[in-house]
Amino acid sequence: MSDSLDYAVVFEYTAAAGGYAGVRTWTAFKDKADFEQWLHKPDNKVLQNQKIVARGVSDDQAIRLVEETPIESYAAACVEESIRSGHVSKFLLEMHLSSTAMAIAHSGRDPLILVNEVEKLLIQKGVLVID
Known part of the structure; x- marks a missing residue:
């Protein structure tokens, strides 16, 4: 078996x-x-x-x-995973960006696009990133 x-x-x-x-x-x-x-x-x-x-x-x-997961979806998930007490933790965001960027690069896409999408998302939402 x-x-x-x-x-x-x-x-x-x-x-x-x-x-x-x-x-x-x-x-x-x-x-x-x-x-x-x-x-x-x-x-x-x-x-x-x-x-x-x-x-x-x-x-x-x-x-x-x-x-085929859209970069925008990965960006939103990175931000979601980094929120603690109503703020985005810089440490957690960097950690999630790093691991997600590796997965994106493995698929042949430019991981810098992820960083740009996260920045756009944070600006759109007016989210404060704390250390």
């Missing part, structure tokens, strides 16, 4: 997820039955703020779909 996870499912956060809207993730399951069992557990709330983009795809296909 194989323990391989050959059934990949790609999810995308919806507007219900706030600053994470548009961000895609993927998870691998043993097979379709394993996914369906997980999805229909009474305590599974994944579909409250995510939608299924693809199911039963290969790992490579799942990665390509995740790489």
Whole structure:
């Protein structure tokens, strides 16, 4: 019996997820039955703020779909992850920007676009960044 996870499912956060809207993730399951069992557990709330983009795809296909996450969505998620007590923590923002920029660069996109999008978002929202 194989323990391989050959059934990949790609999810995308919806507007219900706030600053994470548009961000895609993927998870691998043993097979379709394993996914369906997980999805229909009474305590599974994944579909409250995510939608299924693809199911039963290969790992490579799942990665390509995740790489299509808009830079604007990554920027909003970086800001969302950095908010503490109503302000954006400079330390947390730099940490999230760094890790997200690496993922963006891996997909062949310019990570500086992420920095520009975060700056635009902070200006639009009039958000104060604190040390």
